[in-house]
Amino acid sequence: MRRAVRWVPALAVAALVVAGLFPIYWAAVSSVTPESRLFQTPSLVPGRLVADHYRALFEQRNFWIPIRNSLVVAGATTLFSVSVGALCAYALARLRFRGKPLILAFVLAVSMFPQIAIVSPLFIVLRRLHLINTYPGLVLPYLTFAMPLTIWLLVGFFRQLPAELEEAAMMDGAGRLRTFREIILPLSLPGLATTAILTFLYSWNEFLFALSFTLGPERYTVPVAIALFRGQYQVPWGQILAAAVVATAPVALLVLAFQRRIVQGLTAGAVKG
Amino acid sequence: MRRRERRSGAERREARLAWAFVLPALGVVALVAFVPLVGTFWESLHLHDLRMPWLGRPFVGLANYAEALGDARFWSALAHTAAFTVVSVAIELSLGLALALALNAAYRGRGLVRLAVLLPWAIPTVVCALLWRFMFDSESGVANAILAAVGVVPRGFVWFIRPLAAWVPIVLADVWKTTPFVALLLLAGLQNIDPALYEAAMMDGARAGRRFTEITLPLLQPAILVALIFRTLDAFRVFDLIYVLTGGGPGTSTEPISLLTFNALLQDLRFGYGSALSMIVFLVTFLLALGYIRVLGASLTGEER
């Protein structure tokens, strides 16, 4: 009985690992399987490996275009929201002024916004500004979720820094701005990095706005490009899976490199109080 | 009151600096999120059909809302969304809690576990949907092959042409993608509990079951609530997953409210009607979120000083 109890967690964890990683493994394996063998009875270990699908992806479908689009849009969104959000978050975390709880509630509320609720006016406005199918036409809508996310995460990080450090800096003659630059920013680099990574991930994965505000393959982001993949006669699974692997690769690399950080950032934002 | 009058120069200076820091970000958020929301409401009161520009944009009051409420497709989309939300969140939370407990008890393989948890969460939802579509594909699907081998479904079973069966890969994909994340949140909550409490309870004679109900659950409650409400709001606005996995089909039998709205807006280009649907989605989410802030707001937005 006791033995069994001890084994249950280990088994559950093993099941989690298998269930979590298998679909990804399967997609990766299938993406290097020749098209003809994809539709045979599946086998766990791949037979012959080919790079056909990847070649087709980049040579025929110009998949580097959506990759470039995604990098530009997600990068710009991250850069803008982290730099503007950091100031805002610092004020919310440290400075004393009235209306702070209200602002925090506002930020939280916006982060819970259903995106579909603002698609129609954004579309109309972006069309009038001739921003449909442009990079700014995506970055602007992306800020609706990126700004609240960065503010929320950074407030958490800034609050963790001991207040006495700033007080010491002020006693040493540094003004608020100086203190922010000399003390706060260097000390919260890890927090800023984590926030940037998470913002980038969310922007990289975004689908609804990208689908709504782009018109053609030259501006599609990676998720849109993959979702709209069509073959002439049948579903081109090999290429789709190759594209899935390519879309996942940067994300997976970030996750691999910053696992610990990401877990910290995610749980710090959600498990307070 | 007296304190309010006596606001010193130092305080005023600090407040002014604070607003200078806060305003750019808040301005952006207001501009890209709040102003459009008002715009949606304004649109929803008009007949605005981009395919028929000659109709102009006449004010029609609540006619769009009346049309939505009188449309069976709207009600079934709402029902789909609600059912999907309840079922997937229930599975994710109970499975997530079990996993969190297991993770808390297991000592080995932390790194691998973290990867298995983070990867599904981090990959684009679109990719997730495609993976599951591929696995449930009638010809090449590995899930199909396994299930057929076990005898759960007949060989060559086509999931995506059956109104009920089509939900199975949808819910599974959502569970796969988000359960690990829920487990992560709950695990962080579990690790916040002081182990000394369990030791004290053991000294007081509480068995494992009692320790779970008397200590773990009450102390984990805030984390559970956060996970519950984040997940509920997320599930309620489900779009990417279903758009890619089934496209709402067969017919409209897996169509959620956000997909219906999207189609009205960008497929049919009926902006007035679509905006009315948007407002309804927003209102429902708003009510859910209001409950959230009621329950947790104080502890989440509260000052830490």
Place this chain on the structure above:
Amino acid sequence: MAAITLDRVGKTYPNGHVAAWELCLEIADGELVVLVGPSGSGKSTALRMVAGLETPTSGRILIGGDDVTDTPPQDRDLAMVFQSYALYPHKTVRENLAFPLRMRRAPRMRIDERVAAVADALGLRPLLDRKPAQLSGGQRQRVALGRAMVREPRAFLFDEPLSNLDPALRVHTRAELALLHRRLAATMLYVTHDQEEAMTLGDRIVVMRDGAIQQAAPPLDVYLAPANRFVAAFIGSPAMNFFDCAVTADATGARLVCGALGVSLATGPDAPEPADVPGGGFAAQPGPAGPVSPAAGTAVHAAEPADRATAAAVAARATRRGRVVLGVRPHDIVLVGEGPADARGEVAVVEPLGAEQIVHVRMAGLDETVRVVAPAERRVTPDEPVGLRFRRDRLHLFDAETGARLEA
């Protein structure tokens, strides 16, 4: 260096808590004033208002005659040492020391010169290129001190700078701080909850309670003439004994009675010569834990006439209400065997401290035991009946209701 003035300074926190109330204090140029009081009494709040880190909700603060109430901390030209030291963890010791000068745009040459001078003075030279995380607690404390010393601020502020050090290092650093104060002749405001630190360091100590100043005076004055019952109980270790006495007037003066205790204030029971007392006279009771005036033993007789005057005044005032609180420090009580005594009881517990011992004496009609400090040589056994004799010139009388000190 500059004088600091607090002019009816008050602070009410946004949550409504009154942490400082009508604080009035003049700190002279070059003076070291210690703020002392129990936890939560508002010491840090007062210090932080001087620093500019908190804004007073009423009153004014002046530094060197300038009203700085609305001046931000960085423009007040003060230096502060924090309890946690608040060293910048991403900067080396050298950069930490240089930071205040850099903020004031001092020329590079002068920065290097000053950093080197301070590092030498505090023995930090070998540590200059380390980060704070690579230092011991004592070394961090020195760096924090060095960062304050590196420029010549108008005043130094300390918030419990020694409380994170081990006891030996604390005593050592305390002595160094006193030396530093003398050498720099700097104005210093020093917060501690350690009364021993307050007594040894301060030119003047300020006792606070619930956000209000109870007494501001040189350490010995506070010890010998505490302004009220709270100060009397807070300063001195072991703490003063209090007796809630009934007062009756008699022919010569007044008589205080509390259970088995009876003290006549006019002459005392037979006014014993100190030499009569077994186990050594008053002068033979050195008090390492609480400083006692070494001349105290001879003061007994000199104090007699004044004592009589006090007695008359007390009798006149106290008899109106009929009650008064008598306070006697444990160091000012002598244990006697037989013979005349102010009170009698039995020994309850003995706590040997090495050089001396604390004897707790149970007395009929009293809930609490009476603490007496006796020399280590005096052999005492539990339940032994003992007599207590109080030093006449060291009796403290307090109003039974307000707790204020009663004096002629």
